[in-house]
């Protein structure tokens with residue numbers, strides 16, 4: 001087997017501190033309170049893969065299984081739902097603490113708000129979250145998807161009553177198109193990335209994702225465990241920076257080693273970290289990857305500083321690593337629980353499993369400081385959101401290790 005990763009080391013001891021107070025525990029508490037007011041809320045499982053850890057030569061592995069999130073098979077709804085809640089709170093001049101789900105759907109609030117149309121561009125998971133939230137809150141959603149998006153994902157978005165179409169453009173151009181429509185028609189753009197002049201809502205999206213991190217943190221606290229290593233998959237890096245900011249804040253005395261993982265065809269954060277010249281470095285073109293949720297070429301402007309100050313490693317990985325992670329999680333060792341994890345969800349598990357076992361990745365294992373004392377925390381951010389693709393990889397063995 002020959003697997004090749006590219007790693008950029010980031011010496012965070014030399015970085016200037018950035019403000020991560022918007023990602024601290026108080027904020028996380030507020031966000032969790034909001035999310036737990038939804039009827040569909042349940043905490044997602046934090047699965048301990050003891051046997052896998054033993055087999056790989058690690059102390060422990062915990063993986064948060066976001067396929068159980070609100071019945072939507074992915075974590076993404078956490079960003080859109082909190083953002084829409086916070087937007088409505090601001091519009092009504094209220095604190096979101098006073099706007100639980102029950103109040104949000106009340107006739108009185110609906111009358112005050114009138115009809116709002118939320119618009120977004122998405123590979124699927126984010127759009128489904130926005131469409132779901134709009135449906136819950138009896139508002140409208142319009143979703144555009146980049147070229148090549150799975151029809152199955154489009155249909156799942158339409159099932160929540162949203163207008164949804166697939167465009168002829170890549171993700172970043174689709175975002176630009178939605179933004180133009182929003183400006184022209186007075187729609188509210190709920191995008192899971194930021195750019196100069198569009199930063200308030202993406203900050204709420206990052207905060208929304210903290211629910212996933214906070215639940216994991218509380219569970220680990222209960223079990224008296226603390227991660228030494230956290231691996232986070234990234235598209236634009238909104239999820240990665242939200243979670244990095246949170247854990248860097250709650251574990252400020254003894255920060256875990258944080259590694260950002262991207263597909264090699266869409267590794268914009270890796271490219272930015274490698275250049276290390278104070279600029280963001282986009283990846284352009286079609287960014288073909290099975291990790292659809294990670295196929296983003298433009299780093300999130302408000303998130304990258306959080307990563308630059310707190311994440312020690314930026315890793316670019318091949319397609320086969322994600323497929324390997326899906327198979328490892330889907331076929332657990334006896335005694336471990338199964339995690340059904342899609343291409344973007346399993347990328348980090350693939351990294352950990354390959355790095356610990358493959359001779360050719362020994363130098364990466366050493367650079368990541370993984371050993372028998374390591375307690376690894378992972379986030380399986382989606383289940384089998386692309387049903388046929390999942391089976392093709394896990395059952396038919398597509399994308400085998402070379």
Ligand SMILES: Cc1ncc(COP(=O)(O)O)c(C=O)c1O
Nearest residue numbers: 234235236237238239293381382
């Ligand atoms: C399943 C999944 N994981 C991870 C990500 C990456 O999130 P971000 O674009 O914030 O980096 C996405 C984004 O859509 C996703 O759908």
